[in-house]
Amino acid sequence: MIRFEPREPASLPRLILIPVAAALIALLLAALPISAAGVNVLEAYGLMGKGAFGSLFSFTEMLTRATPLILTGLAAALAFRAKLWNIGAEGQLYAGALAAVAVGTGWIDAPGVILLPLVVFAGALAGGAVMLGPTLLKTRLGVDEVVTTLLLNFVILLFVQMMLEGPMQDPMGMGWPQSEPILDQAILPKLMDRMRIHGGLIIALAAALAIHILLKRTVWGFEIRAVGENASAAAHAGLPVRATFIRVGLLSGALAGLAGVGEVAGLKGYLTADLSPGFGYSGIVVAMLAGLNPIGVVVAALFIASIFVGADSMSRATGVSNYLADLIVAMALISVLVSGLFLRFRIKFIRPHAAAASTQAASQETK
Amino acid sequence: MDFLDIFLNANFWAASLRIATPLIFGVIGALVCERAGVLNLGIEGIFTAGAMAGWMAVWLGAGLWGGVAVAALAGAFFGLIHAILTVPLGLSQHVSGIGVTLFATSLSYFVYRTALPDVSSPPRIEPFKPLDIPGLSDLPFIGPALFQQTALTFLALFVVAATAFVLYRTPLGLAIRAVGDNPSAVESQGLSVYGIRIGAVVAGSALMALGGAFLTMSAFDAFFFGMVNGRGWICIALTVFASWRPGKALLGALLFGAFDAFQVRLQTDVGSFIPGQVFLMMPYILSIAALILVARKADYPRALLVPYFRGQR
Numbered sequence: 001m002i003r004f005e006p007r008e009p010a011s012l013p014r015l016i017l018i019p020v021a022a023a024l025i026a027l028l029l030a031a032l033p034i035s036a037a038g039v040n041v042l043e044a045y046g047l048m049g050k051g052a053f054g055s056l057f058s059f060t061e062m063l064t065r066a067t068p069l070i071l072t073g074l075a076a077a078l079a080f081r082a083k084l085w086n087i088g089a090e091g092q093l094y095a096g097a098l099a100a101v102a103v104g105t106g107w108i109d110a111p112g113v114i115l116l117p118l119v120v121f122a123g124a125l126a127g128g129a130v131m132l133g134p135t136l137l138k139t140r141l142g143v144d145e146v147v148t149t150l151l152l153n154f155v156i157l158l159f160v161q162m163m164l165e166g167p168m169q170d171p172m173g174m175g176w177p178q179s180e181p182i183l184d185q186a187i188l189p190k191l192m193d194r195m196r197i198h199g200g201l202i203i204a205l206a207a208a209l210a211i212h213i214l215l216k217r218t219v220w221g222f223e224i225r226a227v228g229e230n231a232s233a234a235a236h237a238g239l240p241v242r243a244t245f246i247r248v249g250l251l252s253g254a255l256a257g258l259a260g261v262g263e264v265a266g267l268k269g270y271l272t273a274d275l276s277p278g279f280g281y282s283g284i285v286v287a288m289l290a291g292l293n294p295i296g297v298v299v300a301a302l303f304i305a306s307i308f309v310g311a312d313s314m315s316r317a318t319g320v321s322n323y324l325a326d327l328i329v330a331m332a333l334i335s336v337l338v339s340g341l342f343l344r345f346r347i348k349f350i351r352p353h354a355a356a357a358s359t360q361a362a363s364q365e366t367k
Numbered sequence: 368m369d370f371l372d373i374f375l376n377a378n379f380w381a382a383s384l385r386i387a388t389p390l391i392f393g394v395i396g397a398l399v400c401e402r403a404g405v406l407n408l409g410i411e412g413i414f415t416a417g418a419m420a421g422w423m424a425v426w427l428g429a430g431l432w433g434g435v436a437v438a439a440l441a442g443a444f445f446g447l448i449h450a451i452l453t454v455p456l457g458l459s460q461h462v463s464g465i466g467v468t469l470f471a472t473s474l475s476y477f478v479y480r481t482a483l484p485d486v487s488s489p490p491r492i493e494p495f496k497p498l499d500i501p502g503l504s505d506l507p508f509i510g511p512a513l514f515q516q517t518a519l520t521f522l523a524l525f526v527v528a529a530t531a532f533v534l535y536r537t538p539l540g541l542a543i544r545a546v547g548d549n550p551s552a553v554e555s556q557g558l559s560v561y562g563i564r565i566g567a568v569v570a571g572s573a574l575m576a577l578g579g580a581f582l583t584m585s586a587f588d589a590f591f592f593g594m595v596n597g598r599g600w601i602c603i604a605l606t607v608f609a610s611w612r613p614g615k616a617l618l619g620a621l622l623f624g625a626f627d628a629f630q631v632r633l634q635t636d637v638g639s640f641i642p643g644q645v646f647l648m649m650p651y652i653l654s655i656a657a658l659i660l661v662a663r664k665a666d667y668p669r670a671l672l673v674p675y676f677r678g679q680r
């Protein structure tokens with residue numbers, strides 16, 4: 001029989017060790033599908049490492065891939081801290097990208113110092129607005145936000161497709177469903193010559209720092225943590241539970257919206273309906289690996305990004321399907337969930353009769 | 368356009384029932400899990416796994432019913448993972464479910480791609496054929512409307528009846544409903560809360576996988592990436608809409624199927640001036656609307672989402 005005994009708040013080394021162990025376990029488990037695909041496991045790992053860290057180019061590609069993951073990871077981490085289950089970052093990302101394109105492609109012709117902040121703000125606003133709906137439905141009517149945010153992902157993606165085949169289609173795009181390109185002055189600056197790494201990374205890192213300060217140093221942050229620990233106790237203590245959920249929902253959606261801004265205004269320059277290969281969903285894994293810690297999110301996003309970039313490059317070299325990356329990411333989520341138990345509990349294996357004796361003793365005591 | 372023509376056409380009713388079939392499996396599966404107190408957000412991935420595993424078994428020569436069995440086993444396997452994570456380990460049902468969905472989906476895609484590395488068009492199987500029921504299938508209007516479905520549709524209807532019977536007429540059903548409402552009362556009767564919950568999640572997940580199998584083995588004849596397309600999440604919404612009752616679940620799935628069949632037919636009439644995406648959005652918007660409609664009076668199983676630890680009150 002297994003018994004869980006609650007543990008005191010975990011020490012920092014343990015907080016770091018456990019997600020690292022979970023990530024390693026997921027990587028080790030990947031040996032099974034790799035060898036099932038008939039490829040030498042060590043060679044595959046080597047190629048993955050080289051693909052993510054082997055050259056300056058691959059390293060910047062990894063950072064470019066991490067940029068949206070940091071933001072969607074923060075979106076999930078912040079929401080999950082308040083136990084607001086925002087699974088809709090994918091849709092909020094697209095809403096942010098759509099708004100960025102709407103503002104940035106010539107509707108307003110302003111110099112970059114005005115237009116670029118407008119594009120960024122519009123994307124954040126759109127993401128937040130999308131999350132406001134499910135948040136209000138939760139706080140006002142008690143509608144479960146998990147299902148509404150999940151379903152909205154599909155609605156928004158279809159809406160984006162509709163706009164890209166309709167009013168927002170690029171007339172010069174040879175009939176492809178894509179938006180007009182964002183004006184030059186509204187493009188996020190490149191961070192390095194001849195590399196794709198862009199200013200979105202700066203926004204993402206600044207956001208991580210801001211969310212860290214918000215949670216640790218402000219009254220709102222205290223309220224968010226209190227609501228997440230126990231919403232009804234927080235309500236009894238007179239904390240504004242509804243307002244906290246709404247703030248968290250708006251901010252979480254805005255962070256995911258910013259991820260969309262970075263992808264269109266930093267990386268692609270225009271919007272297509274295949275902008276995100278599931279950044280919203282991977283963000284959940286990033287947040288969980290990070291233990292919902294904003295600074296941890298940056299590290300976890302780098303890990304997940306190196307899996308994606310590394311597996312892509314390994315896949316091109318060996319022919320192993322690049323769905324391997326999604327598989328490793330999914331296994332990382334499950335193993336971090338399980339290993340999280342070692343953080344919160346001391347796990348004891350006891351023999352059944354000993355267990356019976358101890359519960360008997362316990363019931364004697366209560367008499 | 369003439370609305371009446373749509374409803375008077377037997378094809379419309381047949382399509383409604385066909386569209387409803389995977390949802391019936393999914394809603395009943397989700398209902399069984401939730402009645403035992405476990406939300407199973409693995410459903411979307413379990414649909415995908417059932418669709419892929421069932422199809423692949425048939426493609427490898429297992430026969431159609433062999434494929435159905437393999438799909439159910441695949442569903443049970445992922446259900447067992449979710450059950451272990453959420454019942455004895457008591458982990459977050461939300462996050463574990465998302466994890467199972469990501470795992471089942473990526474594993475299905477990986478296996479499919481590894482088995483079929485470079486196919487341009489997906490290979491096809493010989494799917495289930497509509498049954499010819501002597502007497503009933505030949506009835507005018509009612510025959511083509513209701514009795515020219517494949518065996519899996521009739522299996523889905525049987526599953527509804529069987530689930531209703533087990534839940535409300537057997538001691539096992541009483542135990543399942545009780546672990547979802549008041550687990551410590553069940554434990555005090557000397558029954559195992561863990562055992563009943565794990566069993567319910569595994570069985571419910573096997574049913575969900577049959578919904579996926581219907582897609583590749585009856586509705587279509589091949590496996591496509593992204594073919595489940597949110598059907599699992601719609602089932603989770605329909606479960607709330609059905610207040611966790613099998614009869615209402617069937618009704619909800621049929622209503623949903625009828626609406627979908629209706630809008631496809633409407634699309635051919637008004638599709639020229641309304642973009643197709645508006646119609647494709649409708650199932651998701653309708654699911655959200657259904658949730659809002661019942662939100663005030665939703666009577667959740669009281670121990671839903673609450674982990675149970677032996678010896679703790």
